[in-house]
Amino acid sequence: xxxxxxxxxxxxxxxxxxxxxxxxxxxxxxxxxxxxxxxxxxxxxxxxxxxxxxxxxxxxxxxxxxxxxxxxxxxxxxxxxxxxxxxxxxxxxxxxxxxxxxxxxxxxxxxxxxxxxxxxxxxxxxxxxxxxxxxxxxxxxxxxxxxxxxxxxxxxxxxxxxxxxxxxxxxxxxxxxxxxxxxxxxxxxxxxxxxxxxxxxxxxxxxxxxxxxxxxxxxxxxxxxxxxxxxxxxxxxxxxxxxxxxxxxxxxxxxxxxxxxxxxxxxxxxxxxxxxxxxxxxxxxxxxxxxxxxxxxxxxxxxxxxxxxxxxxxxxxxxxxxxxxxxxxxxxxxxxxxxxxxxxxxxxxxxxxxxxxx
Amino acid sequence: xxxxxxxxxxxxxxxxxxxxxxxxxxxxxxxxxxxxxxxxxxxxxxxxxxxxxxxxxxxxxxxxxxxxxxxxxxxxxxxxxxxxxxxxxxxxxxxxxxxxxxxxxxxxxxxxxxxxxxxxxxxxxxxxxxxxxxxxxxxxxxxxxxxxxxxxxxxxxxxxxxxxxxxxxxxxxxxxxxxxxxxxxxxxxxxxxxxxxxxxxxxxxxxxxxxxxxxxxxxxxxxxxxxxxxxxxxxxxxxxxxxxxxxxxxxxxxxxxxxxxxxxxxxxxxxxxxxxxxxxxxxxxxxxxxxxxxxxxxxxxxxxxxxxxxxxxxxxxxxxxxxxxxxxxxxxxxxxxxxxxxxxxx
Ligand SMILES: Cc1ncc(C[n+]2csc(CCOP(=O)(O)OP(=O)(O)O)c2C)c(N)n1
Ligand SMILES: Cc1ncc(C[n+]2csc(CCOP(=O)(O)OP(=O)(O)O)c2C)c(N)n1
Ligand SMILES: [Mg+2]
Numbered sequence: 001x002x003x004x005x006x007x008x009x010x011x012x013x014x015x016x017x018x019x020x021x022x023x024x025x026x027x028x029x030x031x032x033x034x035x036x037x038x039x040x041x042x043x044x045x046x047x048x049x050x051x052x053x054x055x056x057x058x059x060x061x062x063x064x065x066x067x068x069x070x071x072x073x074x075x076x077x078x079x080x081x082x083x084x085x086x087x088x089x090x091x092x093x094x095x096x097x098x099x100x101x102x103x104x105x106x107x108x109x110x111x112x113x114x115x116x117x118x119x120x121x122x123x124x125x126x127x128x129x130x131x132x133x134x135x136x137x138x139x140x141x142x143x144x145x146x147x148x149x150x151x152x153x154x155x156x157x158x159x160x161x162x163x164x165x166x167x168x169x170x171x172x173x174x175x176x177x178x179x180x181x182x183x184x185x186x187x188x189x190x191x192x193x194x195x196x197x198x199x200x201x202x203x204x205x206x207x208x209x210x211x212x213x214x215x216x217x218x219x220x221x222x223x224x225x226x227x228x229x230x231x232x233x234x235x236x237x238x239x240x241x242x243x244x245x246x247x248x249x250x251x252x253x254x255x256x257x258x259x260x261x262x263x264x265x266x267x268x269x270x271x272x273x274x275x276x277x278x279x280x281x282x283x284x285x286x287x288x289x290x291x292x293x294x295x296x297x298x299x300x301x302x303x304x305x306x307x308x309x310x311x312x313x314x315x316x317x318x319x320x321x322x323x324x325x326x327x328x329x330x331x332x333x334x335x336x337x338x339x340x341x342x343x344x345x346x347x348x349x350x351x352x353x354x355x356x357x358x
Numbered sequence: 359x360x361x362x363x364x365x366x367x368x369x370x371x372x373x374x375x376x377x378x379x380x381x382x383x384x385x386x387x388x389x390x391x392x393x394x395x396x397x398x399x400x401x402x403x404x405x406x407x408x409x410x411x412x413x414x415x416x417x418x419x420x421x422x423x424x425x426x427x428x429x430x431x432x433x434x435x436x437x438x439x440x441x442x443x444x445x446x447x448x449x450x451x452x453x454x455x456x457x458x459x460x461x462x463x464x465x466x467x468x469x470x471x472x473x474x475x476x477x478x479x480x481x482x483x484x485x486x487x488x489x490x491x492x493x494x495x496x497x498x499x500x501x502x503x504x505x506x507x508x509x510x511x512x513x514x515x516x517x518x519x520x521x522x523x524x525x526x527x528x529x530x531x532x533x534x535x536x537x538x539x540x541x542x543x544x545x546x547x548x549x550x551x552x553x554x555x556x557x558x559x560x561x562x563x564x565x566x567x568x569x570x571x572x573x574x575x576x577x578x579x580x581x582x583x584x585x586x587x588x589x590x591x592x593x594x595x596x597x598x599x600x601x602x603x604x605x606x607x608x609x610x611x612x613x614x615x616x617x618x619x620x621x622x623x624x625x626x627x628x629x630x631x632x633x634x635x636x637x638x639x640x641x642x643x644x645x646x647x648x649x650x651x652x653x654x655x656x657x658x659x660x661x662x663x664x665x666x667x668x669x670x671x672x673x674x675x676x677x678x679x680x681x682x683x684x685x686x687x688x689x690x691x692x693x694x695x696x697x698x699x700x701x702x703x704x
Contacts, residue, residue, distance in 0.1 A: 184513075185516030186511065186513050189511050215524075219558075219561045225561075228550065228555055231548070231549030231550040
């Protein structure tokens with residue numbers, strides 16, 4: 001064809017887009033009926049995720065880790081609120097942006113950092129790395145790099161608990177960009193029809209890689225505005241408020257446990273860093289980034305706990321204790337051996353072997 | 359649900375076209391039904407491969423196709439021969455395609471209709487691509503794509519509608535909700551109340567229409583086509599209809615659905631209500647009907663003769679029509695075939 005292509009001018013021009021600013025924090029959520037010790041626990045968990053991930057980033061910059069990493073800096077409240085509302089035998093499915101979810105379910109950060117450093121003591125004996133964190137013992141059923149694919153796998157896990165009648169609930173996390181993939185559509189449609197005990201959580205951080213989500217999505221809320229297509233209610237929450245996440249999670253999870261089927265939650269948030277290690281995130285208006293840094297979930301939660309009467313000294317102690325644990329974990333990881341060649345062909349199949357060719 | 363002509367032939371709104379066009383579309387529906395029944399008969403005689411009948415869906419297909427310009431794109435399925443024929447796909451090629459002759463999939467250049475898609479949902483993405491390409495080239499040509507209720511559960515449906523919604527692509531998504539996807543009823547297909555409401559997820563209008571009502575189908579499609587042509591973006595239409603026959607000639611619907619349900623839909627026959635409408639306006643009588651049917655039968659017969667008189671395809675033709683320059687492994691297979699044939703003949 002000889003005709004010249006004419007794209008819409010401005011269609012792809014990020015620079016012309018207005019910044020997407022956060023909704024203001026909700027001081028009224030101070031009054032949500034959540035036990036203060038649960039709240040202090042969620043503060044500690046957010047600190048643990050934040051500090052471990054910052055350390056992971058440093059280790060990457062020191063070239064101690066091969067491959068890439070996708071951090072959840074600024075998104076910690078979502079992993080924390082959901083994990084807190086889950087039963088120990090519930091299942092988590094996450095994306096390559098999965099450190100937070102792994103830690104929130106209770107994985108040992110020594111094993112997490114060792115895994116990132118490719119050491120034998122890691123969660124996956126150093127053979128998985130950042131994008132594949134898995135800890136079955138803690139219900140963390142894996143981090144998946146193929147956009148959308150794990151929603152179908154999560155359905156399978158949920159279906160299995162439905163059949164076995166165990167009351168287990170599966171919580172599946174994914175990004176805003178994922179809502180435009182066919183697998184999202186097939187999975188949510190199927191789960192709604194079969195009333196599977198699954199909660200789909202869209203962590204809407206406003207970007208898919210370097211593309212602002214509104215450039216590629218014809219509706220304002222990528223997940224919430226899709227709910228009606230599956231006969232589900234729209235659930236749109238502030239993903240930077242651990243308490244709001246927690247009460248939403250409790251409700252969705254108990255609904256699923258009662259056999260009333262799935263919930264599709266959209267938690268609006270922001271990643272403070274780039275998409276992955278290699279990305280400085282310069283395509284985002286600085287005014288936008290600043291507004292979201294001001295709405296940092298940990299900073300806001302810290303202020304809430306002070307308003308609720310938790311002494312500053314207790315919070316400082318928690319942060320310092322976490323820092324100590326992260327240092328210890330770092331030393332542990334660095335001192336651990338790399339997996340030897342005898343591990344090369346193990347853990348490929350369920351029986352632990354690699355004899356599939358025979 | 360939009361309805362203009364009730365099953366008993368009463369007009370409950372304003373007719374979207376005059377009597378002459380109405381007569382023409384009625385004739386087209388008669389031809390379509392004649393074609394459909396002929397194909398079922400031919401399949402039973404072993405002259406056609408598996409066939410997917412559309413009896414009951416004539417108004418949905420003829421009414422929507424009539425709302426297009428002759429050069430608009432159409433991308434449809436195995437059950438949409440009536441729509442494709444109405445948009446200019448030669449009937450003899452439709453028949454030839456069903457005999458298993460690949461030439462049935464190559465319409466003349468001026469016909470902007472793609473060969474029917476067997477892959478459920480996959481073709482919707484192609485329709486979006488065609489419509490988008492037309493827009494990028496500054497043309498006002500639009501595309502319409504046909505699919506069933508079952509196709510709406512496919513990931514391709516989601517990706518196609520999402521893309522069209524984002525870029526405001528001039529594509530009309532025409533869903534014939536015929537109640538069934540093989541043996542799966544609509545109620546087991548999706549938990550959403552209507553298919554039309556799925557449009558919300560893609561920021562486009564969704565309309566539910568009585569798919570057995572020629573008038574309403576024409577009206578809502580016309581509006582969607584005009585919207586698309588004006589650059590205002592896509593529309594999702596849910597035409598509520600019913601497949602009166604089996605899924606294909608190798609299916610026995612008696613195993614999964616009630617005869618009562620079929621009877622109920624027979625009473626909502628899309629041709630009958632137009633017949634009553636025309637008859638009340640002095641444009642229909644039994645002799646005319648006989649004449650229309652006879653003409654239709656002749657047209658179908660002619661197409662079958664043409665299709666069956668095509669010289670049989672050669673074994674090597676199976677390699678044609680896929681690649682502009684075939685990859686090496688296919689060229690090797692082709693060479694091997696030629697060797698065998700030479701050996702066999704020599
Ligand atoms: C099927 C598939 N297509 C493309 C990619 C490349 N890819 C990796 S991350 C990403 C963006 C995903 O964005 P989103 O779902 O919003 O998640 P986020 O990274 O923001 O958490 C893409 C397109 C992939 N991994 N899988
Ligand atoms: C991708 C794909 N999956 C499965 C099939 C098998 N198949 C052929 S027709 C059909 C049902 C489609 O139902 P619907 O979309 O409602 O269209 P209808 O046949 O009722 O016109 C299925 C599952 C297929 N052709 N393609
Ligand atoms: Mg169907």
